[in-house]
Amino acid sequence: MAIITLTTDFGTRDGYVGAVKGVIARLAPDTTIVDIAHDIPRGDVAHAAWVVSTSCQEFPHGTIHVVVVDPGVGGARHEVIVKVVGHWFVGPDNGAFAYVAERVSDAWAIESAAFRAKRVNRTFHGRDIFAPAAAAIARGVDVTSAGPMVRLTGALPWGTRARGQGRIVHVDHYGNLVTDLPPGEAGDAVTVAGHTLPIVGTYEDVAPGELLAYVGSARTIEIAVRDGRADARLDVPRGTVVLPAAVGEPYR
Amino acid sequence: MAIITLTTDFGTRDGYVGAVKGVIARLAPDTTIVDIAHDIPRGDVAHAAWVVSTSCQEFPHGTIHVVVVDPGVGGARHEVIVKVVGHWFVGPDNGAFAYVAERVSDAWAIESAAFRAKRVNRTFHGRDIFAPAAAAIARGVDVTSAGPMVRLTGALPWGTRARGQGRIVHVDHYGNLVTDLPPGEAGDAVTVAGHTLPIVGTYEDVAPGELLAYVGSARTIEIAVRDGRADARLDVPRGTVVLPAAVGEPYR
Amino acid sequence: MAIITLTTDFGTRDGYVGAVKGVIARLAPDTTIVDIAHDIPRGDVAHAAWVVSTSCQEFPHGTIHVVVVDPGVGGARHEVIVKVVGHWFVGPDNGAFAYVAERVSDAWAIESAAFRAKRVNRTFHGRDIFAPAAAAIARGVDVTSAGPMVRLTGALPWGTRARGQGRIVHVDHYGNLVTDLPPGEAGDAVTVAGHTLPIVGTYEDVAPGELLAYVGSARTIEIAVRDGRADARLDVPRGTVVLPAAVGEPYR
Numbered sequence: 141m142a143i144i145t146l147t148t149d150f151g152t153r154d155g156y157v158g159a160v161k162g163v164i165a166r167l168a169p170d171t172t173i174v175d176i177a178h179d180i181p182r183g184d185v186a187h188a189a190w191v192v193s194t195s196c197q198e199f200p201h202g203t204i205h206v207v208v209v210d211p212g213v214g215g216a217r218h219e220v221i222v223k224v225v226g227h228w229f230v231g232p233d234n235g236a237f238a239y240v241a242e243r244v245s246d247a248w249a250i251e252s253a254a255f256r257a258k259r260v261n262r263t264f265h266g267r268d269i270f271a272p273a274a275a276a277i278a279r280g281v282d283v284t285s286a287g288p289m290v291r292l293t294g295a296l297p298w299g300t301r302a303r304g305q306g307r308i309v310h311v312d313h314y315g316n317l318v319t320d321l322p323p324g325e326a327g328d329a330v331t332v333a334g335h336t337l338p339i340v341g342t343y344e345d346v347a348p349g350e351l352l353a354y355v356g357s358a359r360t361i362e363i364a365v366r367d368g369r370a371d372a373r374l375d376v377p378r379g380t381v382v383l384p385a386a387v388g389e390p391y392r
Numbered sequence: 393m394a395i396i397t398l399t400t401d402f403g404t405r406d407g408y409v410g411a412v413k414g415v416i417a418r419l420a421p422d423t424t425i426v427d428i429a430h431d432i433p434r435g436d437v438a439h440a441a442w443v444v445s446t447s448c449q450e451f452p453h454g455t456i457h458v459v460v461v462d463p464g465v466g467g468a469r470h471e472v473i474v475k476v477v478g479h480w481f482v483g484p485d486n487g488a489f490a491y492v493a494e495r496v497s498d499a500w501a502i503e504s505a506a507f508r509a510k511r512v513n514r515t516f517h518g519r520d521i522f523a524p525a526a527a528a529i530a531r532g533v534d535v536t537s538a539g540p541m542v543r544l545t546g547a548l549p550w551g552t553r554a555r556g557q558g559r560i561v562h563v564d565h566y567g568n569l570v571t572d573l574p575p576g577e578a579g580d581a582v583t584v585a586g587h588t589l590p591i592v593g594t595y596e597d598v599a600p601g602e603l604l605a606y607v608g609s610a611r612t613i614e615i616a617v618r619d620g621r622a623d624a625r626l627d628v629p630r631g632t633v634v635l636p637a638a639v640g641e642p643y644r
Numbered sequence: 645m646a647i648i649t650l651t652t653d654f655g656t657r658d659g660y661v662g663a664v665k666g667v668i669a670r671l672a673p674d675t676t677i678v679d680i681a682h683d684i685p686r687g688d689v690a691h692a693a694w695v696v697s698t699s700c701q702e703f704p705h706g707t708i709h710v711v712v713v714d715p716g717v718g719g720a721r722h723e724v725i726v727k728v729v730g731h732w733f734v735g736p737d738n739g740a741f742a743y744v745a746e747r748v749s750d751a752w753a754i755e756s757a758a759f760r761a762k763r764v765n766r767t768f769h770g771r772d773i774f775a776p777a778a779a780a781i782a783r784g785v786d787v788t789s790a791g792p793m794v795r796l797t798g799a800l801p802w803g804t805r806a807r808g809q810g811r812i813v814h815v816d817h818y819g820n821l822v823t824d825l826p827p828g829e830a831g832d833a834v835t836v837a838g839h840t841l842p843i844v845g846t847y848e849d850v851a852p853g854e855l856l857a858y859v860g861s862a863r864t865i866e867i868a869v870r871d872g873r874a875d876a877r878l879d880v881p882r883g884t885v886v887l888p889a890a891v892g893e894p895y896r
Contacts, residue, residue: 141673143669145662145665145666147662150565151431151564151565152404152427152429152430152431152656153429153431153432153433153439153443153565154429154443154564154565155428155429155442155443155444155445155446155447156447156564156565156609157427157428157429157447158397158399158426158428158429158443158447158448158450159446159447159450159609160450161397161426161428161447161450161451162397162447162448162449162450162451162452162455163450165395165424165426165450165451165452165455166450166451166452169393169452172669173426174662174665174669174677175427175656175661175679176659176661176662176665177656177657177658177659177661177662178656179655179656179657180657181657182565182566183619187657190659191657191658191659191662192659193659194659194663195659195660195661195662195663195665195666196662196666197666198662198663198664198665198666198667198669198670198771199665199666199669199670200666200669200670200673203666203669211595211619212595212596213594213595214593214594214595214596215594215595215596216596261607261608261609261611262593262594262606262607263594263595263606263607263608263609263614264608264609267450267609312655312658312660313654313655313657313658313660313686314686341718341766342717342718342719342766342767343715343716343717343718343719343767344716344718344719344720354766354767355765355766355767356765356767356768357660357663357765357767357768357771359765362767367687367715402817403683403816403817404656404679404681404682404683405681405683405684405685405691405695405816405817406681406695406816406817407680407681407694407695407696407697407698407699408699408816408817408861409679409680409681409699410649410651410678410680410681410695410699410700410702411698411699411702411861412702413649413678413680413699413702413703414649414699414700414701414702414703414704414707415702417647417676417678417702417703417704417707418702418703418704421645421704425678427679434817434818435871463847463871464847464848465846465847466845466846466847466848467846467847467848468848513859513860513861513863514845514846514858514859515846515847515858515859515860515861515866516860516861519702519861
């Protein structure tokens with residue numbers, strides 16, 4: 141039984157999520173639909189990219205991930221199916237697949253009638269293109285028949301990471317600042333926004349209200365405030381650079 | 393395997409959604425439960441009516457839609473099962489079915505013990521009446537045994553649409569203003585709140601920050617602001633009239 | 645087919661819920677995953693305790709309830725599996741099981757490799773300990789092999805209720821104040837925050853905007869404002885005492 145996951149900025153107060161699920165239930169009845177997140181901030185493709193990148197890898201091979209955060213719907217960006225080491229991704233090519241497709245990937249445009257609704261509304265491709273495409277994959281339709289192979293062009297504002305330097309790439313629900321700096325490049329401490337923070341094990345290693353750095357769940361360095369919000373404390377945007385530091389530097 | 397969808401104003405921070413799902417899982421174990429939306433604004437029956445109307449039609453025939461936005465719970469309104477062209481709807485008769493039941497429908501009061509919990513709490517009919525009723529339908533219990541046939545009395549504040557005239561009937565998560573005006577009656581442009589807007593194809597057909605009108609996903613005219621919120625820009629209530637206009641009129 | 649329910653404060657805008665679901669889908673593919681609530685207020689263990697206590701009982705026996713509101717993640721609290729009259733509960737021992745485990749319960753620490761991920765991140769036990777443990781139970785692994793039996797130590801701020809006296813233990817999505825006072829101990833009226841309220845049947849028994857007390861869906865006394873919010877009206881914290889009163893006392 142195929143699994144289709146859904147990541148969108150549709151919210152949880154409208155019928156958009158329901159319409160997508162209805163199409164899948166109708167076209168691929170034996171599929172299990174799994175909600176990942178529907179409260180991606182409106183139009184925030186980079187947020188979606190991180191969410192998908194950090195959750196999809198836990199699913200079994202063959203899982204189909206539909207990712208629709210699509211401010212350019214009906215415009216020039218392509219609709220694509222992307223294959224990455226045994227996982228399928230379906231959505232607009234706008235940067236949402238930038239992290240997952242860093243690994244080897246193949247991509248196809250979604251053009252064939254078997255992968256789209258008969259009538260496609262220009263402002264709801266989630267329902268009329270991406271849900272039917274995911275259902276077609278779930279039913280076992282040959283993906284190479286979806287359309288021509290394409291090269292992904294979507295990119296994130298902060299581009300590719302240079303070695304020895306991280307960026308804040310995600311601010312989560314708890315106000316934690318997630319970076320893309322691997323622990324192996326961080327050493328014992330990191331500097332961010334003028335603060336030098338030794339890398340500790342978990343929240344309880346510092347006093348309530350203190351800033352801390354630690355290896356987060358994405359296996360990259362993360363910045364938090366124990367029982368507080370690091371986003372409010374530091375007030376720095378995504379893309380902010382995070383650098384390795386020596387523990388000897390003052391911790392504040 | 394039957395599908396039961398859920399549309400409520402229960403929110404996603406309490407146990408109410410879980411209780412409803414538990415009852416269904418217990419009484420109709422082979423059923424697939426699908427969340428449509430649980431963040432319907434509190435008590436906003438008209439919002440629920442639109443959400444259900446625009447998402448239910450995508451589901452396969454036989455789907456059971458539970459809709460519980462029920463400010464009058466425990467009071468005089470009826471609890472009903474409604475059958476509309478192959479779909480079932482279950483909930484209070486308070487207007488939530490006004491759109492779907494415009495088409496031919498049959499309705500039954502939920503009175504029989506087989507369709508209700510043994511003990512019915514007066515403030516949680518979702519758990520004690522509507523979930524058991526949906527589970528009974530899913531198990532194949534004959535709906536004509538639920539109770540007497542009734543006539544739906546629930547209505548929406550803006551009543552029925554007159555030909556050649558639309559109303560704003562829904563404000564979505566993105567701040568888009570959804571009308572009930574079919575494109576065939578709109579012509580090339582619409583007037584709303586003193587603005588005349590030509591009907592374009594999609595968001596990218598206007599500049600960022602501009603108002604636009606287009607054929608929305610419900611196949612009715614919709615008003616939006618590209619990369620912005622039309623509800624904040626126009627600040628008009630639901631029920632506001634939207635009229636066809638000639639393109640020659642000034643666009644502002 | 646086993647059922648695993650999820651109750652967390654992970655929110656619905658990040659990949660955390662998806663990661664947990666992915667682990668379960670991978671390790672126990674035949675399981676049905678049911679979302680109870682992911683918008684538990686951040687770190688609010690008492691809120692989670694009430695949500696789980698009032699929804700879990702509706703599920704069929706054998707259901708596995710994963711409850712992760714875990715501000716002390718990576719710290720000293722135990723990770724546990726709790727068995728309570730045919731239901732399984734999995735999560736940190738921090739008070740989230742205080743209500744459900746008032747009944748006879750057995751608890752085991754989660755220590756065995758079969759119940760945990762190979763690599764456990766110190767800030768995301770939901771993904772690396774509780775999801776694998778739930779999947780192991782779902783697959784039928786013998787729970788007594790998870791680890792040593794332990795005594796639950798997690799407790800709620802307001803301790804145990806004394807007979808004839810209730811406390812506000814939950815404030816729900818609608819602003820209703822839920823108490824733990826059983827109707828049998830309340831008599832005809834209750835006093836809270838200087839107001840004496842006769843116990844009525846449902847919202848429509850008072851005028852719009854009025855305070856009311858009634859038997860809520862948890863079968864305890866609940867305080868609400870018809871078409872309004874009791875939390876805003878009374879502005880009293882959880883833990884506030886609610887006492888039985890005589891109807892003769894003035895109703896305001």
